[in-house]
Amino acid sequence: GDSVTQTEGQVTVSESKSLIINCTYSATSIGYPNLFWYVRYPGEGLQLLLKVITAGQKGSSRGFEATYNKEATSFHLQKASVQESDSAVYYCALSPHYNQGKLIFGQGTKLSIKP
């Protein structure tokens, strides 16, 4: 079945340094899935950070960006310069092409920022 893999459970980055959180996916159905990054800030609910529904395109929001790479089946999240307010748990997710309601999530990556 379809799945999403985030290899890092926790990442620590110094403030103002660059960030990359890895995400790869496996989609067994015909057609390309929609890809998402969701974020949970401390004390808050899960919210959409960015989405890309077309293979090859890039999504961006709040200084973060992710490119839908269908050859590598990846959707890594990047930011050039992190801030303390970026501390959160980040989830990569996909919705299958055949069932665009259902979200399949990765395990999540907790981002901590060192001042």
Next chain:
Amino acid sequence: NAGVIQTPRHKVTGKGQEATLWCEPISGHSAVFWYRQTIVQGLEFLTYFRNQAPIDDSGMPKERFSAQMPNQSHSTLKIQSTQPQDSAVYLCASSSGTVEQYFGPGTRLTVL
């Protein structure tokens, strides 16, 4: 806009008891989704409704779990004869028909 409302926020039940979780979607949203989050399994899809009709329940455990959406303003997830392994945070989300889902704060269920 109050967002997705879930009640109760915390529920403690004894093994074998029934638990009913409530979700009020954002007004005007046509789709409601239920997910479960545990440390071991992560975030798992359970079921979803569109225009109150059940569309996909492929993530629902075959026994003891059921979900309903009797009207457009609320959905319930019922767990009969709760077991310790049912302990989790249950998340409800709603959508207006676009790909974006808006999540509620969740209900933390603890089964003793």
